Amino acid sequence: MTPFEPYVPLCPSTSQTVPVRGLRYHVRRWGDPALACAERPPLVMLHGWMDVGASFQFVVDALAAPRHVVAPDWRGFGLTEAPGTDTYWFADYLADLDALLDQLAPGQPVDLLGHSMGGNVAMLYAGIRPERIRRLVNLEGFGMPGNTPDEAPSRYRRWLDELKVPQRLRSYDSPQAVAERLCRNNPLLRPDRAAWLAQHWARRDEASGQWVILGDPAHKRVNPVLYRKEEVLACWQRIGAPVLWVEGDRTDVARWWGDRYPRTEFEARLAVVPRVERHVLSPAGHMLHHDQPEALARRIEAFLDAPGD
Numbered sequence: 412m413t414p415f416e417p418y419v420p421l422c423p424s425t426s427q428t429v430p431v432r433g434l435r436y437h438v439r440r441w442g443d444p445a446l447a448c449a450e451r452p453p454l455v456m457l458h459g460w461m462d463v464g465a466s467f468q469f470v471v472d473a474l475a476a477p478r479h480v481v482a483p484d485w486r487g488f489g490l491t492e493a494p495g496t497d498t499y500w501f502a503d504y505l506a507d508l509d510a511l512l513d514q515l516a517p518g519q520p521v522d523l524l525g526h527s528m529g530g531n532v533a534m535l536y537a538g539i540r541p542e543r544i545r546r547l548v549n550l551e552g553f554g555m556p557g558n559t560p561d562e563a564p565s566r567y568r569r570w571l572d573e574l575k576v577p578q579r580l581r582s583y584d585s586p587q588a589v590a591e592r593l594c595r596n597n598p599l600l601r602p603d604r605a606a607w608l609a610q611h612w613a614r615r616d617e618a619s620g621q622w623v624i625l626g627d628p629a630h631k632r633v634n635p636v637l638y639r640k641e642e643v644l645a646c647w648q649r650i651g652a653p654v655l656w657v658e659g660d661r662t663d664v665a666r667w668w669g670d671r672y673p674r675t676e677f678e679a680r681l682a683v684v685p686r687v688e689r690h691v692l693s694p695a696g697h698m699l700h701h702d703q704p705e706a707l708a709r710r711i712e713a714f715l716d717a718p719g720d
Contacts, residue, residue, distance in 0.1 A: 414587050414606075415587060415590050415602040415603060415605060415606035416602075416603055416606065417603060417606040417607040417610065418468075418469070418601075418603040418604045418606065418607035420468055420472060420607075421472040422441050422442070422471050422472050422474075422477075423441075424439045424440060424441050424465070424468065424471075424482075425439070425440050425441075426438070426439060426440075426490070427439075427440060428490075429511070429514055429515075431486075431507050431510045431511055431514075432503075432506060432507060432510055433494075434486055434491065434492040434494060434507075435491070435492045436483055436484070436486070436491045436492070436507070436511065437464070437483065437484045437489055437490035437491045438464070438481060438482070438483045438484075438511070438515070439464040439465055439481070439482045439483070439484075440479070440480070440481055440482075441471045441478075441479070441480040441481075441482075442477050442478050442479040442480055443477070443479060444479050445479075446477055446478060446479045447479045447516075449519075451478060451479075451715075451716075452516065452519060452520055452521050452522055452545055453479045453480070453481055453515065453516050453521050453522070454478055454479065454480045454481070454521070454522045454523075454524060454715070455480075455481050455482070455483075455511075455512070455515070455516075455521050455522070455523050455524065456470075456480060456481070456482040456524045456525070456526075456529075457482075457483070457485075457508070457523070457524065457525035457526065457529030457530070457532055457533055458482065458484070458485065458488070458489075458526060458527075458528075458529050459525075459526045459527030459528045459529050459530070460527060460528040460630065461488070461624075461626050461630070462488070462526070462527075462612075463484050463488055463489035463490075463611050463612060463625060464482030464483055464484045464489060465482070465489070465608070465611035465612075466482075466526075466608065466611075466700065466701070467480070467482050467700060468607070469604060469700065469701060469704035470700050470704045470707055470708050470711070472704070473704045473705040473707070473708035473709075474708050474711075474712060475708070475709075475712060476712065481515055483507075483511055484625075485504060485507070485528075485529075486499070486503065486504075486507060487499060487626065487627035487629065487630060488625060488626050488627070488630075489611070489625050489626075490625065493627040493629070496629060497574055497629055497632065498570070498574075498629065498632055498634065498635070499627075499629060499630055499632075499634070500634070500636070501532075501634065501636070504528075504532045505532060505535060505536055505539065508532060508536055509536070509540065512543060520542065520543055520544060520545040521543065521544065521545065522544075522545050522546045522547075522548070522715050523536070523537065523544050523546075523547050523548070523652075524547075524548035524549075524550065524711070525548070525549060525550065525552055526550040526551065526552070526700060527550070527551055527552055527697065528552070529550075529552065530549040530550055530551060530552015530553075531552040531553075531554055531555075532552075533547060533548075533549060533552065534547070534549055534552055534554075534643075534646070534647055534650065534654075534684075535643065535646045535647075537650045537651075537652055537654075538645075538646030538647055538648065538649040538650045539646055539649075541649060541650060541651035541652065542651075544650075544651070544652040545652060546652050546653050546654075546655070546714065546715055547650065547652045547653070547654045547655070548654075548655045548657070548711055548714065548715075549654060549655070549656050549657070550657050550658075550699060550700060550707075551657070551658050551659070551662060551697055551699065553664060553672075553677055554638075554640075554643060554672075554677070554680060555638040555668075555672070556638065556668050556671040556672035557638060557639075557640035557672070557676075558637035558638050558639070558640075560637075562637060563637060566633065566635055566637060567635050569633050570632065570633050570634070570635040573632045573633055574632070577628075578628035578629055578631045578632060579628050580623065580624045580626060580628050580631075581624070582616070582619070582621035582622060582623045582624075583613065583621060583622040583623075584621065584622070585622060586606070586609045586610055586613070586622060587606070587609075588622065589609035589612060589613045589622055589624075590602065590605040590606045590608070590609040591605075593605040593608055593609060593612070597696060597698050597701065597702070599661075599694060599695065599696060599698075599701070599702040600698065600701050600702070604701060608701075609622075611625075612624065612625060613625060640680070643680075644680060644683050647680070647683050647684050648683045648684070648685075650684055650685065651685075652686075653686045653687075653688065653714070653719070654684050654686060654687045654688070655687075655688050655689075655690070655710065655711070655714040656681065656687055656688070656689045656690070657689075657690050657691075657692060657699065657707060657710055658690075658691055658692070658695075658699070659691070659692055659693070659694075659695030659696045659697060659698075659699040659702060659703075660691050660692065660693040660694060660695060661693075661694060661695060661696040662695075662696055662697050662699075664677065688714060690710050692706050692707060692710075
């Protein structure tokens with residue numbers, strides 16, 4: 412296959428490492444911090460599972476007006492340290508975000524955007540610390556199927572069994588092979604964007620010469636803690652900020668969860684959030700920030716810059 416020519420960013424980012432709860436956290440920044448003010452606070456972007464903060468580059472490039480944007484790599488992803496654990500706990504993402512905001516935007520509200528897992532973290536955090544969020548953007552952070560207590564024994568058993576098995580992620584011969592994998596996963600992803608993402612999604616292992624994914628394999632293990640829908644909704648109900656919900660027209664949640672989490676249940680959950688503006692992008696799938704960054708940027712800017720509280 413002809414090698415992909417990498418995308419060239421219009422607004423290059425800078426990298427920063429900050430201490431967060433005993434870990435060296437990697438944070439990507441775009442724009443001058445001096446651009447931030449009460450009406451246009453820092454925009455903090457939270458990536459999803461098996462992704463990295465650099466994933467938002469195309470959206471940042473599509474913003475019409477310069478803005479101070481910050482995107483961390485979650486613990487165990489990208490260039491942020493892994494905690495050396497065999498299991499990842501969702502509450503740690505909330506605590507990491509809280510500590511990051513204390514450093515990056517002390518004493519001031521921010522605009523918060525999250526994709527997928529990052530959207531789930533953002534929604535919970537906005538209900539737990541409503542005073543810290545001016546406006547909230549959720550990109551396909553649907554949440555998870557609800558669980559019942561009787562599922563606990565089998566979940567714990569599965570977790571214990573998985574602890575006995577080393578977890579691994581596939582490696583690749585070259586960045587081109589990584590880019591081709593990204594394109595197979597998402598047919599809407601442009602080859603140049605895939606080539607650029609591959610350089611941030613993986614790195615060369617000096618010992619083997621292979622390109623390895625920048626994600627701790629322990630992320631693949633099931634979490635023994637059941638998803639408690641009622642607790643999540645209690646947090647969602649307390650979100651004080653206006654919420655922008657954006658999804659892709661090709662996203663099919665039934666492919667992920669079958670009948671365990673029907674679309675009607677998600678609609679009922681989202682109805683508890685006090686103020687929600689909704690949009691669908693087309694053509695776009697779950698990685699809508701890769702598929703339609705220009706259209707998404709327009710929606711984000713219109714929402715963040717609209718008058719009101």
